[in-house]
Amino acid sequence: MDKEVLRECELAVHWGISPKTLQRWRCTGYGPKYLKLNKLVLYPVHAVLEFEKTSLLQSTSQNSSMAKPKRNNSRPLNAREVALTVRLPTYWFTNINMRQKLGIPHVHIGKVVRFNLDEVKAWARRYSAEIEKNNGGDTVKRTDRKGPRLIAIERLSLI
Structure with missing residues (x-):
């Protein structure tokens, strides 16, 4: 590799992977840094x-999940992944109105x-503290039947 930059197809051939793999990596924030000039990726x-x-x-033991600690900020998560991780309703993350109403931090890639x-965990802690303050110390007002929103708010206090 005596060139200063490689085109997407050149790097794909060099590593023996598909150019689509490199494109997917760029969308998820994985892979080497790149330069994009119009449609040209270098x-x-x-x-x-x-x-x-x-x-x-x-x-091979380094590749196992037991051997290396998980990094939370290794890559951006999609709505489903973050909802499962923090145990909150998926629609809070998929619905643009809910994201804006609740102030959930997100980025557009x-x-x-x-x-x-x-960032989502920090938001959840702030949001939980705000709800607790507004309810006078009770995380959730006690009722016999809890709806999905009340259950989600209880889960926030566990984050």
Whole structure:
């Protein structure tokens, strides 16, 4: 690799993967850093080498979930993933009106909405504290039958 940049197809051939894989990686925030000029995607060689270096493993045990700690901010999560992780209703994250009403932090990656888990957890703690303050110390007003919103608010206090 004596060039300063590689085109998407060149990098795909070099690694033996599909260009679609590189495109998917870019959408999820994974892979080497890239430069986009109009429709042309270029990968600086130093960024490719840096990514390869950080991806090196000593043994297969390093790849197991038990061997390495999970990084919450490793990649942006979609609405379903973040809802399952924080145990809140998916529609809070998929519905634009609910996201705005509740002030849920999110980012747009192209036309796709993604969530940073650390930011969502911090929001959940703030939102839970706000609800608790408004209810005078009770997280949820006690009733015989709890609706999905009350159950979700109770879950917020566990985050």
